[in-house]
Amino acid sequence: MPRYLAESAWLPEGWARDVVIDVDGTGAIAAVVPGGDAAGATRLAGPALPGIPNLHSHAFQRAMAGLTEVAGPAGDDFWSWRDLMYRFLDRLGPADVEAIAAQLHVELLKHGYTAIAEFHYLHNDRGGGAYESETTLSDAICAAAGASGIGLTLLPVAYRQGGFGGKPTSPAQRRFVLSPDGYARLVETLGHRHRRDPQIRIGIAPHSLRAIAPDDLDGLVTLAAKLDATAPIHIHVAEQTREVEDCIAWSGQRPVAWLLDHAPVDARWCLVHATHMDGDEIARLARSGAVAGLCPTTEANLGDGLFPLGPFRSAGGAIGIGSDSNVSTSPVEELRWLEYAQRLAARARNLAAPGPGTSTGVALLKAALAGGARACARPIGAIAPGLRADIVVLDPDHPVLVARSGDALIDGWIFSGNDTPVRDVMVGGHWVVREGHHVHEDQARADFTRRMRHLLAEA
Ligand code: NGQ
């Protein structure tokens, strides 16, 4: 059994010294013993922390990062961005989706993410017809995750209508729509195929209240329970004020309130964004046990609005972070912007810290690990027995960490800019990043470059 020695490691109870970590043949942590027997152990090169879960991604959007930053003719917003995004995804084939996802995963791993929940809604071919295999594009995501080594929670997305009240889908949405039967088949096939793979978990994702009808929602919740009792359910909700207004016009209720009243929202659920909530929704969502999936860099990029972090956290709400449109591949940039946006609004500092003398970075990271693990519905999020051996080793000599220890390492990592001190990354017991380099980064980069040259030349 591989054995590692971390001179310092961040465990659930805090920093510990001379920690011996045993990893079993399935890629899980078998034992964690501070001051344990280090005979035959490989010494880690720096402080060890848990890998960070990324609870929300649309991998393909990585390829359009920076391509939507030119002003359009009539003022830009989320909806005009969405039109551009729809135009972009129109061109993607399976090999593009795989190459983009693989390059994304490599970058995420190099920054310390070790698991990803992919909210995957590309199902149909470029014309909107079925691929010969219904799992073609889902398989592309799984193949990318397999090649990169990142842990995957794959959430095939149900998309049935173009807006509240059964509005028909537009031609631009033709790649997302499956029949209820086709969707159930996709989920069941994937669930069955990957049931024994500790690196892959399958869940359910109604795209949003805009994109599914109330009856669909009931069917999807049933389908999740058929997968297994803890299968995750993710949904976009209340991201834009127009979405809130449209939901009220349709139902008389705000989206989060509607969802809480019409679905069994509990700890299996991740409500992505949940940006616009009133006090009652904040309290109820916090009590439900669902995770609020926050994607600060994307929410800023798209002009969504500001999540009520203080009230939600005070009410005991669970949060995690996601890279969403993948305008950033760094977990610490998400955490930093989560805190910074609140500071800008409140004109105050260290808002996430729970009390005097406590670290803001630690509070943010702890929350993201716990919420991210719950949302990914995999045994991750801490260095602890029984969990996957997903471990990030920081470079203790990196300028942003040098001469620091304990919680100051975490604050140094999060609040010192964009040059990452992540040195080595292990996922499921395998080293995927060594000395700052992903073991397959050259291949991923070459494939990505070839596909991008082709795609952008077509534009
Ligand atoms: C998505 N992204 O599914 O990629 C969405 C845009 C929509 C974000 N919401 C599409 N950030 O919500 O209709």
Ligand code: ZN
């Ligand atoms: Zn999203």
